[in-house]
Amino acid sequence: MGVRWVSASLLILCLGLTACQSELYTGLSERDAMQMVAILLQHGISADRVISKDGSSAIEVSSSRIADAVNVLKAAHYPRNAYASMDKVFQQQGLISSPAAERAKLYFGISQELDRTLNDIDGVVDARVHIAASASDPVTGVEKPATAAVVLRYDEGSSARTLIPKIKQLVANAVQDLSYDRVSVILIPVQSQNIPLTPAGPSPLAVTGWVLAVFWPSLAGGWYLWRRFRGKRFTSRTTQVAVVSDRAA
Numbered sequence: 001m002g003v004r005w006v007s008a009s010l011l012i013l014c015l016g017l018t019a020c021q022s023e024l025y026t027g028l029s030e031r032d033a034m035q036m037v038a039i040l041l042q043h044g045i046s047a048d049r050v051i052s053k054d055g056s057s058a059i060e061v062s063s064s065r066i067a068d069a070v071n072v073l074k075a076a077h078y079p080r081n082a083y084a085s086m087d088k089v090f091q092q093q094g095l096i097s098s099p100a101a102e103r104a105k106l107y108f109g110i111s112q113e114l115d116r117t118l119n120d121i122d123g124v125v126d127a128r129v130h131i132a133a134s135a136s137d138p139v140t141g142v143e144k145p146a147t148a149a150v151v152l153r154y155d156e157g158s159s160a161r162t163l164i165p166k167i168k169q170l171v172a173n174a175v176q177d178l179s180y181d182r183v184s185v186i187l188i189p190v191q192s193q194n195i196p197l198t199p200a201g202p203s204p205l206a207v208t209g210w211v212l213a214v215f216w217p218s219l220a221g222g223w224y225l226w227r228r229f230r231g232k233r234f235t236s237r238t239t240q241v242a243v244v245s246d247r248a249a
Contacts, residue, residue, distance in 0.1 A: 021048070024069055025079050026058040033057035036078050043072045077125045077190075081115070107131045110174055118150070118167065123158025125190050127151070134177055146178045149186065156189035 024047070025036070033049045036059055040047040045065050050058045061069045073079065111129045118127035127150065134146040148171050154160035168183040 020062055021060045022063045022066060023050075024059040024061050024066060025073075026052065026056070027082070028057045028059065028079060029082075030057050032078065032080055033059060036073055039076050039078065040069055040072060043068075045069050045072065080119065081126065103133065107133050107175070114150075114171060114174055117170070118152065121160065121163065123155045123160040124152060125155060126153040129171060131175055131178075145182060146175060147182045147184075148172075148175060148178055149184050151186050151188070153188045153190050156191060161187060 028036070037047045037049050040059075040061065045061060045068055047069065048060045050060055052058055059069075111131050114129040115127055118124055118129070121127075130149045130151075132147045134144060136143050150167060150171060152160065152167070164185050164187070167185055168180055171183045172178050172180045
């Protein structure tokens with residue numbers, strides 16, 4: 001009975017500790033997940049990266065710090081947008097694909113790759129590239145050249161504004177038959193929120209675990225010794241009563 005009681009108590013405690021953690025974001029890349037964990041730890045919020053069954057990453061934080069974690073990551077412009085790679089874009093969905101559909105996939109894949117490249121630039125918060133392929137006017141038959149528009153949200157304290165010529169050159173070289181003059185870049189400054197850094201202290205889960213590791217064996221041992229001592233006293237009293245009864249007889 002004692003062993004079962006101890007096992008049941010430990011199981012309840014473990015379930016209670018597990019319930020203290022909640023998933024904050026799922027479906028993240030390993031890089032973004034590690035960045036987000038580092039940001040949260042710098043601001044005093046204990047966080048863990050968990051690998052999901054599909055290979056993606058998830059972020060877990062204490063249930064009591066969810067609101068703080070969301071605000072900190074929002075100020076740091078996380079989580080980042082997810083992008084489709086070229087191999088996913090060109091996964092065969094049907095038996096026959098038209099040339100127009102393949103061309104649309106190609107330009108979409110290129111825009112996704114450009115989005116990813118621009119977002120890796122220091123100071124860039126978010127980048128979107130929209131490509132309009134060259135096409136013939138159905139009425140006049142005049143060939144309209146390809147154009148591209150880049151929408152760039154950047155930290156106003158960074159030097160991303162000075163990179164406009166290089167960004168236009170990058171997009172023009174990535175798209176066939178696209179000239180430098182037909183690439184427009186729209187810059188949107190974003191004010192960064194300075195949240196003071198707070199070193200992360202021990203999480204409630206870790207503190208509870210250490211307390212249980214130190215005090216639980218002592219409590220369990222004391223309870224076991226008390227049970228044995230009580231059993232011996234009961235046996236001793238029973239023996240004494242039996243001896244007195246024999247003498248009386």
